[in-house]
Amino acid sequence: MRFSPDAPIGVFDSGVGGLSVLQHIRQTLPHESLIYFADSGFAPYGEKLESVIIERSFVITDFLLQHHIKALVVACNTATAAAIQLLRQRHPDLIIVGIEPGLKPAATLSQSGIIGVLATQSTLHSKKFQDLRDHLTQTTSVKVEQQACIGLASQIEKGELHSGATYSLVQKYVTPILNAGADAIVLGCTHYPFVIPLINDVIAQTAAPGRQIHIIDTGLAVAQQLKRRLIKTDLLMHNNDTADVTAWTTGSQSSLNMAFTQLLKMPATAIHTLATQHRPADK
Structure with missing residues (x-):
C-alpha cells in the first residue's frame, strides 16, 4: 500500500x-x-x-x-x-x-528505587504491561507499585477535572504509592495528564517537605x-x-x-x- x-x-x-x-x-x-x-x-x-x-x-x-x-x-x-x-x-x-507506561524513564529518575504506576485495570492486567514490568524488575533493583484507578478516566471524560469527587479519587490512588516510598509516578492512561494539578496537590499534602516526586507522561x-x-x-x-x-x-x-x-x-x-x-x- x-x-x-x-x-x-x-x-x-x-x-x-x-x-x-x-x-x-x-x-x-x-x-x-x-x-x-x-x-x-x-x-x-x-x-x-x-x-x-x-x-x-x-x-x-x-x-x-x-x-x-x-x-x-x-x-x-x-x-x-x-x-x-x-x-x-x-x-x-x-x-x-x-x-505504553513510562516505566524505564521513571526507573532512571527514581532515587528511592520505587516507582508507582497509575493505570486502568485492563492495562495492568495485560500481558504487554506485565512483561514490561517483569523485565524492569528482573534487570534492575527497582520496585513497581501499581494502582488501578477505577472510575478516574470516567471523571475526566465527563470534564470533571477539578471536582471534589475527582480529587477524592486521585487522593485515594496516589496516596498509597507515595506512602510506599515511590518518588516517580507513571501516568499509565492518556486521560491522567489532565489531572496533574490534582496529583500535585496530593503530593504537596502527602509527601515530606523537600521530597521530589517525578510525574511521567509519555x-x-x-x-x-x-x-x-x-x-x-x-x-x-x-x-x-x-x-x-x-x-x-x-x-x-x-x-x-x-x-x-x-x-x-x-x-x-x-x-x-x-x-x-x-x-x-x-x-
Whole structure:
C-alpha cells in the first residue's frame, strides 16, 4: 500500500484522553493534518473485556483508513496493550505508534528505587504491561507499585477535572504509592495528564517537605517516535499552511468540542458524530 505525505495522521482513544497525546503531536509536527477519533460512546475501555477493546480498535482503524491516513497513533494505553500487535499484523504497511507506561524513564529518575504506576485495570492486567514490568524488575533493583484507578478516566471524560469527587479519587490512588516510598509516578492512561494539578496537590499534602516526586507522561515520546517514523519513510510534511485537525466521536459532539476548547485551548476544524453501530456485548 502506498501512502502520500500530504495524507492525514489518525489518532484514536477511548475518549478525550488521547487529546493529551494529540497536543504533543501538534506541537512536534505542526505541518501535519490530523484526524482524531474519540470512542466516547464505548468509554471507558479500562473496565471492558480485552475482546471488546480489540474489536473497537479494528473498527476505528478501518474507519480512519477510509479517510486515507498515512499513519496511526493508538493514543490509549489500554488499546495499545490489548490490540497494537494485532493491528500491526493486520496492517503491516501502515506506520502504527502506540503508547505504553513510562516505566524505564521513571526507573532512571527514581532515587528511592520505587516507582508507582497509575493505570486502568485492563492495562495492568495485560500481558504487554506485565512483561514490561517483569523485565524492569528482573534487570534492575527497582520496585513497581501499581494502582488501578477505577472510575478516574470516567471523571475526566465527563470534564470533571477539578471536582471534589475527582480529587477524592486521585487522593485515594496516589496516596498509597507515595506512602510506599515511590518518588516517580507513571501516568499509565492518556486521560491522567489532565489531572496533574490534582496529583500535585496530593503530593504537596502527602509527601515530606523537600521530597521530589517525578510525574511521567509519555505523550511527548510518542510524538517524537511518530516523527522519526515519518522521516524514515519519507512521509513527513515539511510545509503545510493548511494543516488542520478534524475529529470524530461516537459520543457527544458538543462534549468533544468543549474538550478541545478547554483542554487544548484550540478548536477542531470540524467535529463529526458517528453513530455507535455494531456495539459488541460487554459482559
